[in-house]
Amino acid sequence: MIAWTIYLSLIAALLVLLAPAKSARWVALLATAAGFVIALVAFCAPPSDFARMTTIINLPWVAPLGISYHLATDGLSLTMAVVTGLTACCAVLFSWQLKERPSEFFFWLLLVVAGSYGVFLSADLFLFFVFYEFVIFPKYFLILLWGSTNKEYGAMKLTLYSFLGGILVFLGIIAAYTSAGTLDLQKLSHYSFTSSLQIWAFPVLFLGFAILAGIWPLHTWAPTGHVAAPTAGSMLLAGIVMKLGAYGALRVAMNLFPLGFHFWSKWITLLAVIGIVYAAAAALRQSDLKFVIGYSSVSHMGFVLLGLAAANTLGVSGAVLQMFSHGIIGALLFALAGVIYLRTHTRNLDDLSRLGLSRTMPFLTVMFVLASAASLGIPGFSGFAAEIIILIGTWHSYPVAVWITGIGMVLVAAFTLRALRMSFFSDASLASHEFAPVTQHDPMTLPERLGSILLVLATAAVGLYPQFLLDRIMPAIETMRFLKL
């Protein structure tokens, strides 16, 4: 059943091209909502099934090379499928008013969604990589054709960085394939690669994935790409695409090459910590609201890498929880930034500070405050739960890293509050309100409200009861062999 998330998205992608332009958004919404529901139903099954990969379908594809069409799920992949469904659904809701060539827009959007489901569900390394690369070029068109600031540059940069990551992954994959002679992920995860191979192949593979997860210093595509992308594009990038990288790093790089991982894990920790602090500091100096959120994405993804590098159950499970959590919060922040831009045609914080949005758009303000609270890690939201688990996990492995990360967290709070204050609660707008006439903006539309409420509810639900997710994530992590070394 869960495989239908892929097929439905692909079928819908074809349908939106054929159907009249007006009905495209309904087709897209139905497909993404159905995908979300399917993923959620599969996810709510009792957690005892989630430790091992359960095969859904396994057909030979290119038999002479040992390539098969093999889909399987465990707690890890289902967690990611749920966040994919939710983000995709909300991305469609926030593109409801799109006027320009909606059919093509939803076509590319649905291709990204289908590819992402495919990545999370595949259990064959070749199939995994097909889906992984399949996500690259739709992003290029989404940004180039419907983007905003500096979109040609942003689209090209993002695509080339993704592809650079792609060829590194490709090299790692064929190295694993030619050594082990199989592409089946489960067989590969039991195969003992020589340590010399692991020591050169692991960093290649991990770095390839980590580029997509926004690892410092190869993160620069992320802010540029996020800013250039249309609202739904940024939501997909932050919500899903960056997670593809982190997921691949965990599922493929770390799972296949445990020796290489332990050899390099301190360097990953170093890069992750630098990424958290550097991106947070950079976000503090941005004047474009989307750049602030873009850098905050890099900073939050740094936590994912930190959790992975901790190499213990707690840290890695926290990293997966953070992938889920940031998928929702990042998508929400970008969505709200898109709502603002659609009304005011500016994202410049100085300009926004003169508009007094908190008075003209109360609902938006409430949502943005909630999203900021979730983003800076207030207890009760998912971000807090994930980050605290990561830090506890890291404490066991690299206590120093936790201290430095503490500085990063202060910076995160600082830039989040700064952006919140400048865009909604600035003194200038509050003081001048009595005298200057206030520009009226259209209120948020129903689909936008629906989408933001969904995302806020999701982050609050996970924040209040993270155990529901952890019950499903932890068994899957515990079977991975890098923990046992």
Added chain:
Amino acid sequence: MSYLQLLRLAAPDAVLVVTALLVLTLGLTNKGSRRLSSALAAIGILCAGGAVLTLPVASDSFHGMLVVSRLNSLFELVCLLLAFFGVLLAHSEMPSSNYPEYLAILLLATLGLLLLVSSEELLMIFIGLELSGLSLYVLTAFASRNVFGVEAGLKYFLFGSTASAFTLFGLSLIYGFCGSTALAGIASALAMRSLPVLLYAGILMTLVGFAFKVAAAPFHLWAPDTYQAAPVSSAAYIASASKVASFVVLGKILLLAFASKAGSAAWHGFVAGWVPLIALLAALSILIGNLVALAQRNVRRLLAYSAVAHGGYTLLGLVAGGRAGFSATLFYTTSYAVTLLGAFAVVGLVRRENGGDDFAHFAGLRARHPFAAGCMIVFLLSLAGLPPLPGFFGKFYLFSVTLHSGANHGLLWLVVIALLGSLISLYYYLLILKAIFFGQPSLSTPHAEPQVFRSVTLAILAAAVLFLGLWPTLLVDSILQALP
């Protein structure tokens, strides 16, 4: 062997000759029968394909001069199929003057390719090379009003004849040492002796001719002009059918005849032989082709340099050697040929409407021909090697075979160069797509023609590319079964 038996074995070639003569006669008698001559040529090619299917499973006549094997039959079919699309393209691209003659020469070129594919004997191979080569020079310079086309034809001819001279000299050296012109005879003679310098020179010179044929750097200099200035259908034919046949026969010469003198190009395990030469050609082609393509602003010239790079990737399979390596090469060159035909079909469409093939002429194609623009996405992304298209599968196959063949990952350097080349190539393919989807047409409003025939051709080619990407098993299986 009676003449009837011989005719039966050479039936595909005979059908092509007869068709070529018929088309030529038709052109002499009836000037305006454009459709008729295209139809006749197409039917002739299909009949030749049918004749290939009726060939016996295996036979060897005149010490390898005419060999029927599953591999040869398979690639005769592939060449005929590509020639068929060449005729379709010619039908929509070529002007009516002397059109039947053009078709006749195209058919003769195809005959040359069939000879090339179906012989395992050096002299016959050389005759095939020359027959196809001479026809292709004429096809390049066919539009005699177009000065650049004639220039390209002349360049192609001069380079080609020099390369042929080298090849012939090399073949004579090999014959002198081995006392045989049959590939099997050469193989057994070579296996028993060491490698004297002069024989090495013979192998080297033979390779020059083929490197020229597949446009491997540094023997690629004819390609940009030919691709850019030749009639679109000629360029497409040269880039597809001729290249496939050359790779088939190059692979057979290297892997059958020279197998014992392969050597190794591994990083710390260098052994003299032809493998290091091919590895060097491949690395140069990938680097030069991709880097120079970056600077191009004419789509056909860009495709020419990218073809040099693709030739380099394809050579990787021969470096890897063995059954797996050869089959990877054959898969890649076949899927590449189909993809490039499609790209040239779109180029032809743009050229006919806008009178050129620079990036500027492609600007705004999406608005005029959404279908052609969509097909171009498929073709270019396949060339760039993105899944789920055959370019990706082909690269996966080639690179994994190459990495596997070098002991202790000794060929990693070559794979890394090839991967870097792929990264560069994505950039310039995206530039074309950007012009198509994002560029504003700056030229005066072009006239859109009714395009039923063209659209059908494009749809078939795009469907074929998608099919090869999603279901590569079919081709891989038939190639692997055909290889002993």
